[in-house]
Amino acid sequence: MNVTSEKFLPIITPETEHFWEGTRQEELRLQECKSCGLTYFPPRPFCPDCSSKSISVVIGSGKAKLYSYVISHLPSPGFKPPFSIAVVELSEGPRMMTNIVECPQTPEVLVLDMPLVVVYEERSDNITVPLFKPHEEIA
Amino acid sequence: MKRVRAVVIGAAETTELGEIPDSSQVQLHADAALNALNDAGLKVRDVDGIATAGENPITIAQYLGIEPDWIDGTSVGGCSFMMHVRHSVASILSGLCTTVLITHGESGKSRVPPPEWPWPPRPGSYEGQFEAPFGAMGPPDLLTMPVLRYLSDYNVPLEDLAMVPVIQREWAAMNPKAWFKEPITVEQVLESKMIAYPFTLFMCCPRTDGGGALVITTEERANDLPGQEVYILGAGESGETMLISQMQDFTSSRAFRASAAKAFGEAGIERNDVDHLMLYDAFAHLPIFGLEDLGFCEKGQAPEFIRERNTAPGGKLPVNTNGGGLSYMHSGMYGMYAMQESIRQVRGVAAAQVPNVGISVAHGIGGMFSASGTVIFSKAPS
Ligand SMILES: [Zn+2]
Numbered sequence: 001m002n003v004t005s006e007k008f009l010p011i012i013t014p015e016t017e018h019f020w021e022g023t024r025q026e027e028l029r030l031q032e033c034k035s036c037g038l039t040y041f042p043p044r045p046f047c048p049d050c051s052s053k054s055i056s057v058v059i060g061s062g063k064a065k066l067y068s069y070v071i072s073h074l075p076s077p078g079f080k081p082p083f084s085i086a087v088v089e090l091s092e093g094p095r096m097m098t099n100i101v102e103c104p105q106t107p108e109v110l111v112l113d114m115p116l117v118v119v120y121e122e123r124s125d126n127i128t129v130p131l132f133k134p135h136e137e138i139a
Numbered sequence: 140m141k142r143v144r145a146v147v148i149g150a151a152e153t154t155e156l157g158e159i160p161d162s163s164q165v166q167l168h169a170d171a172a173l174n175a176l177n178d179a180g181l182k183v184r185d186v187d188g189i190a191t192a193g194e195n196p197i198t199i200a201q202y203l204g205i206e207p208d209w210i211d212g213t214s215v216g217g218c219s220f221m222m223h224v225r226h227s228v229a230s231i232l233s234g235l236c237t238t239v240l241i242t243h244g245e246s247g248k249s250r251v252p253p254p255e256w257p258w259p260p261r262p263g264s265y266e267g268q269f270e271a272p273f274g275a276m277g278p279p280d281l282l283t284m285p286v287l288r289y290l291s292d293y294n295v296p297l298e299d300l301a302m303v304p305v306i307q308r309e310w311a312a313m314n315p316k317a318w319f320k321e322p323i324t325v326e327q328v329l330e331s332k333m334i335a336y337p338f339t340l341f342m343c344c345p346r347t348d349g350g351g352a353l354v355i356t357t358e359e360r361a362n363d364l365p366g367q368e369v370y371i372l373g374a375g376e377s378g379e380t381m382l383i384s385q386m387q388d389f390t391s392s393r394a395f396r397a398s399a400a401k402a403f404g405e406a407g408i409e410r411n412d413v414d415h416l417m418l419y420d421a422f423a424h425l426p427i428f429g430l431e432d433l434g435f436c437e438k439g440q441a442p443e444f445i446r447e448r449n450t451a452p453g454g455k456l457p458v459n460t461n462g463g464g465l466s467y468m469h470s471g472m473y474g475m476y477a478m479q480e481s482i483r484q485v486r487g488v489a490a491a492q493v494p495n496v497g498i499s500v501a502h503g504i505g506g507m508f509s510a511s512g513t514v515i516f517s518k519a520p521s
Pocket of ligand 1: 033034035036037038047048049050051052
């Protein structure tokens, strides 16, 4: 367990409850539109493309690739600079912000499009955030 | 029938720019407002519309002694002032008001009082749940996030990103009011303090104090006033997302493209009709995105366009001739200063005056590629 409460703690809202319940169970929960088939994130109870309310929660594979990032050298509560702040593209399509962890925080190691896999960081009793680490398996 | 047109009749910045510890933020608005009204040859009582961002417009109206019956508090970041111009023109032409004062003031450096900064966000907002937990502290490590994707997709070296502040510093050297004036080199930019890789200190704007204001009225009213009118040929605005992670394409801003298309469509001009261009540049990549998304360069071609000195002094498309947000000043919401320089260039009174500017475009960003506003200024009515 790695509780680092110094870091920013989100407050869960009704529309995002399933996502945070998922991360507590080490599941990356996305939503899928039953009308048009779109898999989307961040959460909302209707499809961002066709507005259908016919949606279901699906469990993502946790696999992603690195879309873009910065390596922050700025002081940030709970973080030890330099550290990466990244946007990853999930294999299901949606993108999300995260940190790339368990690897050197250098441009040489952090190569765009590199395969990644989700890991979880518990920050409080109800907040566990999804982070990503390099994934050796051929994507 | 004679076409009714709206014009800028007054334009001014605060008396001082840079470090102004003896003025509060609201006083910076007022100082700029009184300077702009003086430029127009108008009094406070002549104003019937007020627009501002960063402060409540009623705060500014009451402080100045304006009794407004038209109010615009659009506050979506630094391009809000471009949107205020667009809204003012539409409202004046439809008869809702006759004379609008648009004010900006920001105590970005001295922080009297500290400006409300939109970061960190509320923990229950979408930004608070899905972006703030990962340690970003604001624009330097958020607005910069698309750049590695852009550089990678178009095979652009970091030296080309570093060239943006180098060339803008050449313009700043000609401007006594610029915050930074000393020449810099690509090597110095790349070797300056790392802020958020790939962004070094010299690729990021300073934080300074200042303000600016505009007075917009009808062409008919302006004809009776001493101020030098500048025509507004067209304007556009758009928005994309408050979450930069959800921006559709990290190599191009949808909001930039939509806002520019509206402005150029309304003005009925082509890109090669533009003599002078202001591209909001809190960070070095924004002029690159601006040149491409506004249609001045093909995708991936703006870095070369800049490197080949097209935007530099003597170039065919002078850009950010006040030194830009990177060198001139950046209080936090820079859009007002971009428009002030466009207006000075069209009036022929800029510090680094470009010869024969007939048309100048000012283009702004709001938030983290969240929003955009574009205004096309002209010396002639059409
Ligand atoms: Zn749908």
